[in-house]
Amino acid sequence: MTQTMTFRPFGAEHLDAALRLSRAAGWPHRREDWALIAGLSKGVVALDGDSVVATALTTAFGDAAMANMIIVDEAMRGRGLGREIMQRALALAEPLEWRLVATASGLPLYQKLGFVECGRVHQHQAALPALTAPRGVRAATAADLPTLIAMDRAATGADRAALLAQLAGSGQIALAEGKGFAMLRDFGRGQLAGPVVARDEGVARDLLSHLLAGKAGQFMRVDTVQDSGSAPGLSQWLVDIGLPQVDTGIAMRRGSLPPQAGGFHRFALAAQALG
Known part of the structure; x- marks a missing residue:
């Protein structure tokens, strides 16, 4: 220096x-x-x-x-x-727990600072194909925000109320009652779908399909989360519908939170910077 x-x-x-x-x-x-x-x-x-x-x-x-x-x-x-x-x-x-998404070049530095690998983040993006909106999913309203915050906390262990409130004011939200939610907003070259929080992968697919339906030809990005040792899941589905994987980040953490209860899982990130 x-x-x-x-x-x-x-x-x-x-x-x-x-x-x-x-x-x-x-x-x-x-x-x-x-x-x-x-x-x-x-x-x-x-x-x-x-x-x-x-x-x-x-x-x-x-x-x-x-x-x-x-x-x-x-x-x-x-x-x-x-x-x-x-x-x-x-x-x-x-x-209690630090998190980040690393590139391969940044990995050695973060390891020296005490971070350990805990999974992969798969970046999918392309111009969207035509998709059909599923049943059982609706647009969320401001009155649903406390429910979204509770589901997100059950999935992540984090208090992201301020983030979700800000995203809710600038994009779209899909809600499957008692099963999960997903958000969509402008980002980068087009739009980004995330976070996606759901009880299972089928619900996550329905939430994304609801948000992406009617947007054929628009540029879309989704960053999926794959824990170490788990199956590709949602990432493979995105490839199958026409959103190829273009990059992979390394999910890392330092410290740890207690395991989360409640049956919700995070399937896609709000952004690689925001988890």
Whole structure:
């Protein structure tokens, strides 16, 4: 690191520079996507002089927290900056369990910081084929939000009420009474379907089919969750309906929460940054 390197709290004034970093890294995030995550998070930027050369955010969800939006300018890599900014970001929260989604290149650093692999995140995206809406699923309303929050917490162990409230105000929600929900919103190159929380894979498929019906030709992304040792499940179904898998991330955690009861499971992420 250079002698001019300084660290500052991530603020709204850093959004444009952060967007430039993520675009240079090939990420699809829009400024609005950065603003959503940053508004729910605390974070750190590294400055080389006046230039933002690295970012790292932490998003606390009660007993769980996500480490996310970890980017180091390509010209600044290999100097220990990634480790330094990660340690500073992790110091901003004290959850029982840290979570993140890693790339293969970031894996060694996160392992050194105490994270262990716990599964895979399969990124599916393409222009949508034609799908038929199933029965037994309806559009959720504001009155359903407490029910969605309870189902999400039963599936994730996290308190994501603020996240779900924000997503509910900017997208669509599908609800299968007592069985699960799914959300859809603008993201990146098109739209993203997630989170998807359901009692079983069949319900998850119905929820997604409800949201995606009538959107043939539109660009869609779904990030599915596969725990270590489990079957491909929803990921294979997405391939079968015409949404190919284009990338795979490594789900990691540090620390642990007690096992969740209630019979709900998370089948797709709100975003790789948000779990």
